[in-house]
Amino acid sequence: MNTIESIEKRRSIRNFKNDEISKEIVEDILNCGRLAPSAKNRQPWYFVIVKGKTKDRIADLMIDYTNNNDDTIERKRIGYASSVNPTANVIKQVPILVLILREKNDNWIVGDNLSIGACVENMCLRATDLGIGSLWIRDTVYVASDVAKMLGHEAMELNCALALGYANQKPKQRARKDLKDIIEWYDE
Ligand SMILES: Cc1cc2nc3c(=O)[nH]c(=O)nc-3n(C[C@H](O)[C@H](O)[C@H](O)COP(=O)(O)O)c2cc1C
Numbered sequence: 001m002n003t004i005e006s007i008e009k010r011r012s013i014r015n016f017k018n019d020e021i022s023k024e025i026v027e028d029i030l031n032c033g034r035l036a037p038s039a040k041n042r043q044p045w046y047f048v049i050v051k052g053k054t055k056d057r058i059a060d061l062m063i064d065y066t067n068n069n070d071d072t073i074e075r076k077r078i079g080y081a082s083s084v085n086p087t088a089n090v091i092k093q094v095p096i097l098v099l100i101l102r103e104k105n106d107n108w109i110v111g112d113n114l115s116i117g118a119c120v121e122n123m124c125l126r127a128t129d130l131g132i133g134s135l136w137i138r139d140t141v142y143v144a145s146d147v148a149k150m151l152g153h154e155a156m157e158l159n160c161a162l163a164l165g166y167a168n169q170k171p172k173q174r175a176r177k178d179l180k181d182i183i184e185w186y187d188e
Helices: 003-009 023-034 052-068 073-078 084-093 106-129 139-150
Strands: 046-050 096-103 133-137 156-165
Touching: 003 106, 023 046, 023 096, 023 106, 046 052, 052 084, 052 096, 052 139, 084 133, 084 139, 084 156, 096 106, 096 139, 106 133, 106 156, 139 156
Parallel strands: none
Antiparallel strands: 046 096, 096 156, 133 156
16 A cells, blocks of 8 residues: 555544454554654654553543543533543454553653654554554543553653554544645745
8 A cells, every 4th residue: 555545544443353463463563653753763652562451451440530530621511531431442342452651751742742643643554554443542641640550661651552453344534624724825
């Protein structure tokens, strides 16, 4: 698949088959993340791959979070945390969850976050190439410190996660803003 095909075909997948993905395929995808550009070439990512009970414990932490936290009115108004439970259910269903951790460093928050974005998009596109469905996940943010502690990685923070599995759905392309509404040219 060429680049434009992967970009156009990629979808967020929230319904996966039970089929396992081979370690070789997972590592191929992670390798494409590793090759992403990063601010100051800091490569601020560290991948922890979780399956089975460990993965389910993360989903349970997220469900406990929504059950036990009366979130702020403002967050409720904008629906900020409303997808946590649905995302936790996707995590339970998917065979592989890649956790993307970052060393805590207050001086590099913006650069590191942008770099991790490039890394995860590379992985989503490579997954598409290989016929693997993916879901980029930020809803783990509410339980980030619990997850880092659970994995024995307190010196790092959980930035986001990537669910990987064979898709059991074929979503249509989701709406995008028109190019004309989001660009502005200054020719001179
Ligand atoms: C940084 C980032 C975080 C996301 N977090 C979640 C998430 O936690 N749960 C979820 O269901 N989808 C999540 N998504 C998927 C978006 O909802 C999705 O990309 C968007 O609706 C457009 O759909 P598409 O990816 O199929 O084009 C996230 C996407 C990005 C880029």
